[in-house]
Amino acid sequence: MLPPRRVTNAELAAELAGRGIETSDEWIVARTGIHARHFAAPDVCASDLAAQAARHALEAAGRRADEIDLIIVATSTPDMVFPSTACIVQQKLGVQGSAAFDLQAVCSGFVYGLTVADSMIRSGAATRALVIGAEVFSRILDFNDRGTCVLFGDGAGAVVLEASEVPGILATDLHADGRHVDILCVPGTVSGGKVIGDPLLKMDGQAVFKLAVGVLESAARTVLAKAGRHDADIDWLIPHQANIRIMQGTARKLKLPLEKLVVTVDEHGNTSAASIPLALDTAVRSGRIRAGDTLMLEGVGGGFTWGAVLLDF
Ligand code: UT7
Numbered sequence: 001m002l003p004p005r006r007v008t009n010a011e012l013a014a015e016l017a018g019r020g021i022e023t024s025d026e027w028i029v030a031r032t033g034i035h036a037r038h039f040a041a042p043d044v045c046a047s048d049l050a051a052q053a054a055r056h057a058l059e060a061a062g063r064r065a066d067e068i069d070l071i072i073v074a075t076s077t078p079d080m081v082f083p084s085t086a087c088i089v090q091q092k093l094g095v096q097g098s099a100a101f102d103l104q105a106v107c108s109g110f111v112y113g114l115t116v117a118d119s120m121i122r123s124g125a126a127t128r129a130l131v132i133g134a135e136v137f138s139r140i141l142d143f144n145d146r147g148t149c150v151l152f153g154d155g156a157g158a159v160v161l162e163a164s165e166v167p168g169i170l171a172t173d174l175h176a177d178g179r180h181v182d183i184l185c186v187p188g189t190v191s192g193g194k195v196i197g198d199p200l201l202k203m204d205g206q207a208v209f210k211l212a213v214g215v216l217e218s219a220a221r222t223v224l225a226k227a228g229r230h231d232a233d234i235d236w237l238i239p240h241q242a243n244i245r246i247m248q249g250t251a252r253k254l255k256l257p258l259e260k261l262v263v264t265v266d267e268h269g270n271t272s273a274a275s276i277p278l279a280l281d282t283a284v285r286s287g288r289i290r291a292g293d294t295l296m297l298e299g300v301g302g303g304f305t306w307g308a309v310l311l312d313f
């Protein structure tokens with residue numbers, strides 16, 4: 001689910017020029033592969049996008065909201081400090097009683113969320129889950145920092161997960177390395193009724209880039225080994241959509257032809273926790289991904305966090 005306002009690189013460059021910030025379509029495309037992103041209207045929150053994505057996922061799965069007993073919203077841009085965006089989504093879906101919580105793992109949030117939901121279903125703690133990635137990153141961008149504000153966009157994607165005799169999720173692998181807290185962060189907080197520190201996104205792009213390239217390959221190899229599968233078994237690679245160069249590098253390391261790489265970063269920008277479910281949704285609805293295909297989902301981002309989920313669709 002993408003908010004309707006599509007902003008091209010040229011439009012964003014013109015807007016930034018008004019602030020004395022220089023950028024260009026050429027620079028953004030060459031360094032990232034991004035051509036456009038979507039920005040939510042000022043009165044639209046993460047829960048609005050999440051609830052719409054959830055309705056689409058329920059419809060695709062042929063399920064009703066009252067059949068869900070677990071709602072996980074992966075987000076770094078929640079509506080409020082509390083309650084969780086997941087509780088607000090539950091209210092917007094017009095149901096009550098299910099477990100509902102937010103999961104904060106920045107751009108790895110969706111693979112973290114899938115892993116938690118899978119574990120809860122396998123343990124019997126839940127029977128049917130909505131896992132949603134939803135973000136309004138436009139709210140935390142510093143439009144005076146050309147190194148970050150051209151990269152991100154808003155959106156939400158969702159899946160319904162339930163127990164089945166047929167797998168499903170084959171293997172998962174999650175990690176974090178808190179030594180790298182500072183390379184991608186929003187360092188502000190709320191205290192005494194005031195925002196303390198800086199509430200806008202900061203990123204050391206090159207440090208994130210270098211770490212991402214290494215961990216995406218290792219997480220992919222780990223889930224393949226856990227599931228007893230091989231590179232060649234992957235039908236579709238759906239990595240976090242941050243930078244086409246990182247994504248293509250990962251595909252090459254896994255010896256996958258680039259046709260097996262699902263790319264939406266060109267049209268969505270980096271939508272953090274929403275990027276993987278949005279890419280999955282796009283590829284499924286276009287008919288590229290079919291029942292039985294083997295998918296490798298991979299998240300990486302602030303924390304520093306990363307992880308992978310291998311599944312048969
Ligand atoms: O979602 C979590 C995961 N995030 C990521 O995976 C992001 C990882 N990092 C990246 O994708 C890349 O590092 C960036 C796209 C953020 C930056 O690309 P880069 O090739 O690492 O560029 P850079 O930061 O080294 O900057 C190169 C030059 C600099 O100018 P000088 O110092 O060489 O004169 C920057 O000031 O490009 C300049 N620059 C820009 N120029 C035009 C930085 N941003 C812009 C811009 N327009 N928007």
